[in-house]
Amino acid sequence: xxxxxxxxxxxxxxxxxxxxxxxxxxxxxxxxxxxxxxxxxxxxxxxxxxxxxxxxxxxxxxxxxxxxxxxxxxxxxxxxxxxxxxxxxxxxxxxxxxxxxxxxxxxxxxxxxxxxxxxxxxxxxxxxxxxxxxxxxxxxxxxxxxxxxxxxxxxxxxxxxxxxxxxxxxxxxxxxxxxxxxxxxxxxxxxxxxxxxxxxxxxxxxxxxxxxxxxxxxxxxxxxxxxxxxxxxxxxxxxxxxxxxxxxxxxxxxxxxxxxxxxxxxxxxxxxxxxxxxxxxxxxxxxxxxxxxxxxxxxxxxxxxxxxxxxxxxxxxxxxxxxx
Amino acid sequence: xxxxxxxxxxxxxxxxxxxxxxxxxxxxxxxxxxxxxxxxxxxxxxxxxxxxxxxxxxxxxxxxxxxxxxxxxxxxxxxxxxxxxxxxxxxxxxxxxxxxxxxxxxxxxxxxxxxxxxxxxxxxxxxxxxxxxxxxxxxxxxxxxxxxxxxxxxxxxxxxxxxxxxxxxxxxxxxxxxxxxxxxxxxxxxxxxxxxxxxxxxxxxxxxxxxxxxxxxxxxxxxxxxxxxxxxxxxxxxxxxxxxxxxxxxxxxxxxxxxxxxxxxxxxxxxxxxxxxxxxxxxxxxxxxxxxxxxxxxxxxxxxxxxxxxxxxxxxxxxxxxx
Ligand SMILES: Cc1ncc(C[n+]2csc(CCOP(=O)(O)OP(=O)(O)O)c2C)c(N)n1
Ligand SMILES: [Mg+2]
Numbered sequence: 001x002x003x004x005x006x007x008x009x010x011x012x013x014x015x016x017x018x019x020x021x022x023x024x025x026x027x028x029x030x031x032x033x034x035x036x037x038x039x040x041x042x043x044x045x046x047x048x049x050x051x052x053x054x055x056x057x058x059x060x061x062x063x064x065x066x067x068x069x070x071x072x073x074x075x076x077x078x079x080x081x082x083x084x085x086x087x088x089x090x091x092x093x094x095x096x097x098x099x100x101x102x103x104x105x106x107x108x109x110x111x112x113x114x115x116x117x118x119x120x121x122x123x124x125x126x127x128x129x130x131x132x133x134x135x136x137x138x139x140x141x142x143x144x145x146x147x148x149x150x151x152x153x154x155x156x157x158x159x160x161x162x163x164x165x166x167x168x169x170x171x172x173x174x175x176x177x178x179x180x181x182x183x184x185x186x187x188x189x190x191x192x193x194x195x196x197x198x199x200x201x202x203x204x205x206x207x208x209x210x211x212x213x214x215x216x217x218x219x220x221x222x223x224x225x226x227x228x229x230x231x232x233x234x235x236x237x238x239x240x241x242x243x244x245x246x247x248x249x250x251x252x253x254x255x256x257x258x259x260x261x262x263x264x265x266x267x268x269x270x271x272x273x274x275x276x277x278x279x280x281x282x283x284x285x286x287x288x289x290x291x292x293x294x295x296x297x298x299x300x301x302x303x304x305x306x307x308x309x310x311x312x313x314x315x316x317x318x319x320x321x322x323x324x
Numbered sequence: 325x326x327x328x329x330x331x332x333x334x335x336x337x338x339x340x341x342x343x344x345x346x347x348x349x350x351x352x353x354x355x356x357x358x359x360x361x362x363x364x365x366x367x368x369x370x371x372x373x374x375x376x377x378x379x380x381x382x383x384x385x386x387x388x389x390x391x392x393x394x395x396x397x398x399x400x401x402x403x404x405x406x407x408x409x410x411x412x413x414x415x416x417x418x419x420x421x422x423x424x425x426x427x428x429x430x431x432x433x434x435x436x437x438x439x440x441x442x443x444x445x446x447x448x449x450x451x452x453x454x455x456x457x458x459x460x461x462x463x464x465x466x467x468x469x470x471x472x473x474x475x476x477x478x479x480x481x482x483x484x485x486x487x488x489x490x491x492x493x494x495x496x497x498x499x500x501x502x503x504x505x506x507x508x509x510x511x512x513x514x515x516x517x518x519x520x521x522x523x524x525x526x527x528x529x530x531x532x533x534x535x536x537x538x539x540x541x542x543x544x545x546x547x548x549x550x551x552x553x554x555x556x557x558x559x560x561x562x563x564x565x566x567x568x569x570x571x572x573x574x575x576x577x578x579x580x581x582x583x584x585x586x587x588x589x590x591x592x593x594x595x596x597x598x599x600x601x602x603x604x605x606x607x608x609x610x611x612x613x614x615x616x617x618x619x620x621x622x623x624x625x626x627x628x629x630x631x632x633x634x635x636x637x638x639x640x641x642x643x644x645x646x647x
Binding site for chain 1: 381386412447618621623625
């Protein structure tokens with residue numbers, strides 16, 4: 001699989017945007033500009049960017065509660081994302097959903113979800129619809145290690161495999177489901193082992209390596225597009241921050257050994273990829289700076305947009321409950 | 325007397341019951357090492373160890389189902405479902421199994437389990453983390469549904485729920501976790517199915533539970549200034565609800581307002597209202613009025629969220645409409 005320099009830089013750009021976006025929203029959360037719950041995926045950007053780059057425009061994605069980066073990688077507008085996080089009318093869901101419910105159907109981003117595992121069967125249904133209609137689109141279904149213990153995961157994988165639905169299951173194994181380490185919540189190390197039980201290929205990869213993510217997803221997409229059915233990809237990764245903002249483990253060791261956090265921070269996917277690109281001469285220090293500045297500028301614009309946007313009108317509490 | 329929060333009261337009840345009865349065990353997502361997402365189970369794992377305090381995988385159906393099995397086998401499981409909204413994930417185990425097992429197996433065993441869960445709006449947590457869920461369960465005979473409003477009630481009712489031989493759904497309103505009140509240190513019980521007059525009055529009965537009790541009390545204080553004496557009835561238990569306390573209160577006041585945070589249509593207020601109408605229609609000075617959330621999901625936007633759930637002002641207005 002050959003990648004052009006443009007493609008590589010684009011992946012890098014998405015990773016930087018995701019990182020800067022999340023750093024900023026964390027700040028805004030503590031400044032009480034963003035209400036509700038906020039889950040950052042800082043440290044997991046390679047997954048979002050690798051998947052985003054592998055998708056064709058018609059392809060779709062479902063995400064869980066940790067998906068700002070996926071939205072950015074799928075081409076969503078950071079302005080409308082930020083506005084949604086600010087609970088403003090101009091946000092993707094009119095301020096009624098928030099971070100846990102970001103969605104933009106036009107971009108093929110079918111929704112973050114607050115029910116862990118809840119969107120896994122949706123991905124199968126969407127992919128089934130694409131199969132029935134012959135659109136050629138494939139859906140990538142992202143979820144966490146914790147979600148792989150939900151009944152919905154097992155039921156959805158089973159159905160997807162017997163119906164050969166064009167879906168790619170992508171498990172972001174960041175080694176914890178909230179505060180519970182993987183070894184306490186399942187007796188296997190590689191979640192991809194579960195693929196065997198559903199008769200589909202399963203593969204475990206380094207989720208901090210954007211190129212490995214890209215290549216693996218690309219292959220699974222091709223397979224699904226050909227009608228050969230689903231794949232389960234498990235990507236090992238790590239979130240640098242707490243489960244959600246406000247998680248006391250962020251400042252005081254509660255459930256994650258500090259050495260473990262340091263070990264994974266040393267494998268920071270953004271830094272690693274940047275180093276690789278530099279070493280291979282794909283990018284100069286100036287370009288790195290320019291990409292960073294551009295990302296910051298876009299995010300500042302997004303914040304200004306969100307700040308200046310109106311709140312939803314009170315009457316909107318009662319819209320979209322049903323179709324008109 | 326010592327003052328502690330509702331969260332601390334729940335925590336203390338769990339400690340004391342585990343101490344007293346070794347068949348009591350606690351499990352759920354993040355309840356052991358972390359002590360629960362909200363902190364209700366803090367310290368239990370350190371005190372009682374892995375055997376009796378267990379973190380589970382993200383598997384609500386298994387959590388409730390295993391509580392059922394353990395209860396059948398004679399243990400007293402106290403399971404936590406982190407948010408009431410996630411009860412849907414284990415709805416089958418509660419509705420078709422916990423509530424019916426004793427009945428359909430003709431009383432061959434008891435089902436002494438408790439499922440605790442955090443409910444209600446106010447955290448800006450959006451449509452899937454803010455719901456009031458009691459009505460999803462009130463139409464399921466075989467379950468008790470307990471819904472305390474104060475730390476004192478929470479402790480006594482949780483102890484009763486754990487000791488009770490029936491399945492109990494124990495609802496904890498998130499916005500009350502930090503609410504403080506006087507709580508005795510020693511264990512005590514409050515009977516399931518008994519309400520309490522939280523403020524006596526003579527002109528109108530305001531019947532509420534959980535967070536809306538406090539709003540009803542605020543409303544009563546406001547109404548007092550305007551010459552209306554409101555009696556605040558805290559049901560404390562939703563199923564079986566205290567019919568006598570309602571009859572006694574409303575036969576005195578002849579007017580009633582029912583308040584809850586769940587959507588109005590099909591909400592528990594409809595049951596209370598029908599009950600009052602059936603029992604004492606001809607004694608009433610005015611029809612029973614319900615104050616409840618609008619019939620919509622709970623939106624993320626804070627202004628919208630506050631708008632859809634009932635406010636103290638809504639209660640005041642409803643009461644005045646009866647005169
Ligand atoms: C059905 C359900 N149960 C529990 C929760 C609470 N919860 C939110 S995220 C989470 C952990 C999810 O872990 P994982 O799937 O590994 O995703 P991660 O947060 O690690 O990205 C839990 C328990 C929920 N939102 N939905
Ligand atoms: Mg995880």
